[in-house]
Amino acid sequence: MLGTAPKYTIAELEKKFPPRDLPVGAMVTRFAPSPTGFMHIGNLYGALIDYKLAQQSGGVFMLRIEDTDTKREVVGAVDVVKNAMRRFGFEYNNDEKYGPYYQSQRKDIYRSVAAELLRNGRAYPCFLTADDMEKIRSEQSAAGFATGIYGEFARDRDIAPDEIIKHLDNGEVPSIRLYSTGNPNARIFCKDAVRGSIGFPENNEDLVLIKSNDGLPTYHFAHLCDDHFMRTTHVVRGEEWLPSLPLHYQLFRMMEWTPPVYIHTATLDKIDEDTGKQRKMSKRKDPECNVAFFLENGWPTDAVIEYLGNILASGYEEAKLKGVVKNFWEYEMKPKKIPMSGGLFDMKKLEWWAKEYIGAMTVPDLVRAVTDWAKEYGDDKQKMQVADLEYLTAVLAIERDNPKRVRKDFITWKQTLELVEFFWDDLFVPNREYKYNTDVLNAFLETFDIADDKDTWWNKIVEIANRFGIKNGDVAMDLRVALSGRTNTPDLYSIMQVMGKARVTQRIKATL
RNA sequence: GGUCCCAUCGUCUAGCGGUCAGGACAUCGGAUUCUCAUUCCGGUAACAUGGGUUCGAUUCCCAUUGGGACUGCCA
Numbered sequence: 001m002l003g004t005a006p007k008y009t010i011a012e013l014e015k016k017f018p019p020r021d022l023p024v025g026a027m028v029t030r031f032a033p034s035p036t037g038f039m040h041i042g043n044l045y046g047a048l049i050d051y052k053l054a055q056q057s058g059g060v061f062m063l064r065i066e067d068t069d070t071k072r073e074v075v076g077a078v079d080v081v082k083n084a085m086r087r088f089g090f091e092y093n094n095d096e097k098y099g100p101y102y103q104s105q106r107k108d109i110y111r112s113v114a115a116e117l118l119r120n121g122r123a124y125p126c127f128l129t130a131d132d133m134e135k136i137r138s139e140q141s142a143a144g145f146a147t148g149i150y151g152e153f154a155r156d157r158d159i160a161p162d163e164i165i166k167h168l169d170n171g172e173v174p175s176i177r178l179y180s181t182g183n184p185n186a187r188i189f190c191k192d193a194v195r196g197s198i199g200f201p202e203n204n205e206d207l208v209l210i211k212s213n214d215g216l217p218t219y220h221f222a223h224l225c226d227d228h229f230m231r232t233t234h235v236v237r238g239e240e241w242l243p244s245l246p247l248h249y250q251l252f253r254m255m256e257w258t259p260p261v262y263i264h265t266a267t268l269d270k271i272d273e274d275t276g277k278q279r280k281m282s283k284r285k286d287p288e289c290n291v292a293f294f295l296e297n298g299w300p301t302d303a304v305i306e307y308l309g310n311i312l313a314s315g316y317e318e319a320k321l322k323g324v325v326k327n328f329w330e331y332e333m334k335p336k337k338i339p340m341s342g343g344l345f346d347m348k349k350l351e352w353w354a355k356e357y358i359g360a361m362t363v364p365d366l367v368r369a370v371t372d373w374a375k376e377y378g379d380d381k382q383k384m385q386v387a388d389l390e391y392l393t394a395v396l397a398i399e400r401d402n403p404k405r406v407r408k409d410f411i412t413w414k415q416t417l418e419l420v421e422f423f424w425d426d427l428f429v430p431n432r433e434y435k436y437n438t439d440v441l442n443a444f445l446e447t448f449d450i451a452d453d454k455d456t457w458w459n460k461i462v463e464i465a466n467r468f469g470i471k472n473g474d475v476a477m478d479l480r481v482a483l484s485g486r487t488n489t490p491d492l493y494s495i496m497q498v499m500g501k502a503r504v505t506q507r508i509k510a511t512l
Numbered sequence: 513g514g515u516c517c518c519a520u521c522g523u524c525u526a527g528c529g530g531u532c533a534g535g536a537c538a539u540c541g542g543a544u545u546c547u548c549a550u551u552c553c554g555g556u557a558a559c560a561u562g563g564g565u566u567c568g569a570u571u572c573c574c575a576u577u578g579g580g581a582c583u584g585c586c587a
Contacts, residue, residue: 034587069586130585137584146514147583175585192517200516211585219587243516243582266518267580280580310536314525317536339525341518341579349524349537359550399550407549461546476546488548 006115007108010255017098017229026059028233031085031092032226034066035077039084039291041345042238042268045308049236049265049338051090052309056332062230063092065102068216084291088301098230103222110217113225113255114176114210122254123209125174126156127167150180150205157206176210182250190245193234193263193335200246207247220244224251232260234335239264263335265312268345288347298373298413299350302327303357307350312338355408358416363397366410370396373413382417385424391498395423398494407490422484423499428507431485436511440464440478445508450501454493482511 008016020028029050033043054061063085065078085092094101117123126149128136133149140147156163157179167174182188182202189197209221217225227235242264252259267280268289287293294304309328310317316331325331358366367389374382386392396416399407410416421427443464452460461479465472480489483504489495496504 032587036587066587072586126585128585133585141513144513177585195517198516201514205583208585213585216585218585222587238581239517240581240587245516264517269580311524314536317524318526321536343525344523346523346537352537402550405550409549458546471546473546480547486548490547490549492546 006112008112010113010116013109013112013229017231020060020098020231022060023058025057026233027053027057028060028062028231029054029236030062030064030227030230030232031090032064032066033081034069034072035074035081036072037074037077037080039080041289041291041294041308042265044084044088044291044304045268045312046236046238046265047085047090048088048305048308049263049312049333050234051092052312052328052333053234053236053335055329059233060095061090061092062094062098062232063101064226064230065104066219066222067102067104068211068214068219068222070214070216080292084295087295088305103226104216106222106226107215109229110210110221110225111215114217114221117178117209117254118176122179123176124157124159124179124206125164125167126154126177126206126208127159127172127174128155148205149177149207154206173212175208175212177206177208178251180204180206180250182246188246188249190249191262192242192245193261194338194340195264198242198245200243203247203250205247220247220251223248224255224257227260228252228255228257234263235260236263236265239266239340261335263338264340265338266340266343268311268343288345296377298370298377298415300354300357300369300412303354304350306357307353309333310353311343314339351411354411358410359406359408363393363400366396366416367393370413370416374417378414378417381421381427382414384426385417385421391423394498395420398490398498422486423495425503429485430507430510431481434481434487436482437468437470437474437478438512440468440470440475441482441508441512443467444475444479445505448501448505450496450504457493457496479508482508 020026022028031043031047031050033039033047051061053059063081065081067073100106114123118125128149132155136149136153137147140153154177156174156177164174180203182204184201184204186202187199188202189199191197207220208218210217216222223235226232245262245264248262249259269280294301306316306320306328309331313328313331313333314337316325316328316333319325319331320327361369371386371389371392374386378386399405409419422429444461447460449456461475462472465475468475476492477487480492481487483489483492483495483499499507
């Protein structure tokens with residue numbers, strides 16, 4: 001029925017993948033995405049929990065590719081995942097002893113376990129076609145029954161051996177279904193690490209274990225085999241898996257294996273701009289739910305981690321503010337404290353984390369981060385901005401010398417470069433709307449000396465203001481707009497120092 | 513329809529029977545010898561509703577309402 005004889009017995013598999021030799025309390029986790037070519041921010045959130053749990057407990061974090069859906073295969077999809085892991089600093093340890101880590105390469109294992117189930121009557125070959133099932137489903141819903149292949153609706157549940165041979169001779173390939181003995185009137189209690197014990201009706205559906213079209217396992221069966229033999233201790237997954245928890249308990253119980261600890265995470269939501277209502281982040285409508293969005297727009301990956309980390313361990317923020325820990329990796333999260341109610345993804349708060357993060361960087365680190373980003377993702381303008389490292393450094397160093405009073409207007413690498421565009425002559429946009437006081441500008445030019453220290457420089461401005469009977473600020477504003485084209489800028493003195501004498505006089509003269 | 517999950521300021525949350533219901537973001541004021549930003553100070557703002565249990569409920573139980581998930585040979 002499985003085409004070939006099983007490669008292993010259960011005992012052989014147990015020996016091949018022995019329990020891990022790890023200290024007590026060490027958690028073994030895995031990030032197990034299906035390679036769709038798109039990584040959702042929710043995936044990253046889950047992976048962060050996995051990685052963090054393993055990291056803080058001295059355990060193992062694995063990356064397992066769930067490529068059992070041949071129909072949804074996307075080329076390059078695995079690279080998207082691996083790139084994200086690297087960018088966000090999630091180091092996985094795929095010890096080959098417990099591999100392979102592509103489910104498509106683990107057929108031997110699934111088939112061996114399935115063979116055992118077939119042998120002891122816990123599973124059976126099912127020759128129902130898609131049409132058959134569609135018919136069953138419509139009849140069930142018409143009659144008001146629950147849909148699915150179960151009990152009397154499971155035609156091949158007790159199929160006779162000669163019937164099987166007949167189908168096989170006919171060239172039909174069966175799927176392998178669970179022979180469920182669950183009683184829907186009885187209750188099974190399952191455990192979720194944050195929600196506690198949850199009662200469900202026992203599962204009576206003969207779910208597919210091995211698909212007929214490609215011989216690959218369904219998620220449920222792969223989860224059973226992989227997380228058992230990879231010796232996963234903690235399974236972190238989205239709450240959409242909660243309803244299949246009784247099935248998974250049933251599967252593990254049937255094999256007499258110990259199920260892992262389950263942690264079901266709430267989905268990240270957002271407010272729909274059109275309806276004003278809360279909803280799940282969607283791939284199509286919300287670019288910011290794509291991890292690639294954060295990379296392409298130059299969000300500091302560590303700030304994204306800090307933000308997500310604070311969501312999943314709400315005490316982190318306070319610990320950091322108090323100086324108890326320096327970053328999220330130093331903070332010990334508690335699995336029980338992972339929020340179970342859906343959270344809104346708050347871009348404003350992410351921005352705050354990003355501002356704080358960049359504000360705490362040294363100038364050389366900031367320059368490097370911005371430069372690296374521009375080289376990979378920037379446009380021609382941005383690449384030009386990072387070409388002269390010395391000038392870029394001077395620009396980004398403005399008002400960063402006093403650690404207690406660092407500017408916090410940089411949010412992303414991209415936005416940082418946009419904010420300082422006026423420092424480059426090619427990108428500078430003169431302000432033609434502003435009504436300049438040319439007398440003031442001329443007066444400034446007369447006494448301007450780039451070598452002046454800040455006090456001398458300021459006293460000259462005060463002197464001009466007095467002479468024209470206007471406020472100091474008005475003089476400064478004329479200069480500010482002439483130099484930057486903007487009414488809001490960092491410290492004027494610093495700007496002039498960075499721009500240099502020639503550029504300052506040239507820009508002022510150009511407005512006269 | 514059935515099953516399951518969830519519910520404290522606008523947002524994320526602390527709380528685990530007795531608190532002036534705390535913090536952070538956002539927001540609104542005020543101060544900081546040039547705008548903006550920063551920094552500091554201060555303010556507005558929440559226990560969805562109805563029943564119980566209890567001397568006492570944000571907290572425990574049950575309904576209701578609201579939000580969400582699942583109900584595929586997708587994960």
